[in-house]
Amino acid sequence: MLEVQSSLDKFKKTTGYWDFMEIGIAAIMIPFFAYQAYRLPSILSKFGAILIAIWLTCVIYTALKLKKAKPHEGDSYIDYLRQCMEYLERHKILSRKLMLWYVFPCLIGVAMIVVGQLDLLDKSWEQIIDTRMVWITLLIFMAIVVFAHQTNKLVVKKEFTPRLKKVGELIRSMEEDQVES
DSSP: OOHHHHHHHHHHEEEEEEEEHHHHHHHHHHHHHHHHHHSSHHHHHHHHHHHHHHHHHHHHHHHHHHHHHHOOOOOOOHHHHHHHHHHHHHHHHHTTTHHHIIIIHHHHHHHHHHHHHHGGGGHHHHHHHHHHHHHHHHHHHHHHHHHHHHHHHIIIIIIIHHHHHHHHHHHHHHHHHHOOO
């Protein structure tokens, strides 16, 4: 029981740090991309910067919403464990959908900025293929997607799954003890 509580306390501390960094960085980046939407000459680049600013607002909203759902020690320890289980499951679900709600919207916005800045809409395919910045951007995008996907799989495997299993086992054993009493 102490091992599970220690693990949950460590997780709460870690997620508190994640939330702080995520919200802080997103809050700093919103004005930057809002300024880029004003400054960039291409309409497509402006739209990409606006899309990223909106996406960052959604990231802040999601982080705050998840932060409000953190478990609080209530009347009984078993209720607290159930809240922890629900909180961990929410994190796991959100992590599994990371590519859809976190990575791809940002990459789409950045791609729009790059296409607008390089004026790729007015170039032929041969000119686009000969543009070195297109290939560099494509390689960076691929590296980000692979890194985010692999890191996310590792986090779910190492952080969420073992904790969910331990908390579930503890809840079952405590419920069995209550039934026997």
